[in-house]
Amino acid sequence: MALTQRFATKRGYVITGLGVGQILSWGSTFYLLAVLAGPIATDTGWPSSLVVAGVSVGLVVAGLGSPRVGALVAGNHGRTVLISSALLLALGLAVLGLAPNEWWYLGAWLILGLGMSGGLYSGAFAMLGHTYGSSARSAITLLTLFGGFASTICWPLSALLVDEVGWRWTALAYAGAHLVITAPLYALTIPRRPCAPTPDGGSGEPDQQPSGASGPRWLLVVLIATISTLATSIAALMSVHMFAVLAGIGIGGTSAVVLAATIGPSQVGARFLEFVIGRKQHPLWTLLTATLAMAVSVGFLGIGILSPAFLVVVYGVGIGLSSIANGTVPLAMFGQDQYARIMGRIAMPSLLAQAAAPIVGSVLIHSLGHRNTLIALGLLAFVAFLLAIWLLLLHQGNRRAQAHSVQQGPSDSMYPPPETEIPESPKGAHL
Secondary structure, rough: HHHHHHHHHHHHHHHHHHHHHHHHHHHOOOOOHHHHHHHHHHHHOOOOOHHHHHHHHHHHHHHHHHHHHHHHHHHOOHHHHHHHHHHHHHHHHHHHHOOOHHHHHHHHHHHHHHHHHOOOHHHHHHHHHHHHHOOOHHHHHHHHHHHHHHHHHHHHHHHHHHHHHHHHHHHHHHHHHHHHHHHHHHHOOOOOOOOOOOOOOOOOOOOOOOOOOOOOHHHHHHHHHHHHHHHHHHHHHHHHHHHHHHOOOOHHHHHHHHHHOOOOHHHHHHHHHHOHHHHHOOOHHHHHHHHHHHHOOOOOHHHHHOOHHHHHHHHHHHHHHHHHHHHHHHHHOOHHHHHHHHHHHHHHHHHHHHHHHHHHHHHHHHHHHHHHHHHHHHHHHHHHHHHHHHHHHHHHHHHHHHHHHHHHHHHHOOOOOOOOOOOOOOEEEEE
């Protein structure tokens, strides 16, 4: 117990434990079928479409479960949530590795989805924000640096394991990794209770939202959720159809592989720069940069303006910064007490959109063609950029209202005190 408390009080240990867990969690779920789908379909004779649909099933379950995860983290159960997520991932991967038929296979992804609801970024971000409050921004950024290596590490590892022991033992090996690495790391490093926030050079105290000053609180939540959903669904669609889209605009073979390979380093580089430089600014500026980079890169790639190599690097920067903004903007806007619950609500539409992205992408490519699909995605990213500008204007209006309220004094203020917590939504109702 004393050893657990010692590790859990040191932020570096917490981030490292979560980071290793994120690499294994992403690599054994979201990125798993990039390597295993072909061997599974070949070995079992199951339809390839059904095999690939496993990730979508998992993301749907994860999205539906995310509001409950946020509520549990807000109730100081973040450590339990993350340990449980590792155990559920281990169980799901074990069932997947032993699946005798399609129904067992899909059932495995239902279990994996429950683990993904708390074990991917949204659950980890919620835990960090609830634990460290306004000083969690640098921790969230560092965690995304770990997560950026998930595919880089796990794709080659999965390919090696499949070649050596087959896809079933690969799934079982990942199940064992969650049992002996992820779950113990979470138990050893994650604090049981929130810590007192300490300034870390981030964006400062969370915004206080006077009613009527710059729009009601629900509008801010809806705006953030919409921007996050647009950005993550575009990234998910592009990750699935990247090589098909590049081939459709005349970039195939080795050139396409080299271009796609630059996305990972671009993400990590952008996240590192945000950690060193960007954290001095409000995270809304990170969000603006991310959405603009995605709009320009994807849209111009479809139009045929600028070098494809440059645009793919810009795209990597955009999705790299978007991951950070998804975690840091709600923390800056709403503060420590409300953060975990809001993150759970924001994650739901984002995960559901990611589940639908592969199918939507296929429909768009078939209906519009590759170039027009890229242009359409660029326009959606530009809509996200415009919404981010609206969010920034609301934030600036809120700051001006606060300054005016302080100048006038409490008795002259036309605004009531800000809400301190989010009321529980009725059963079955989610933002």
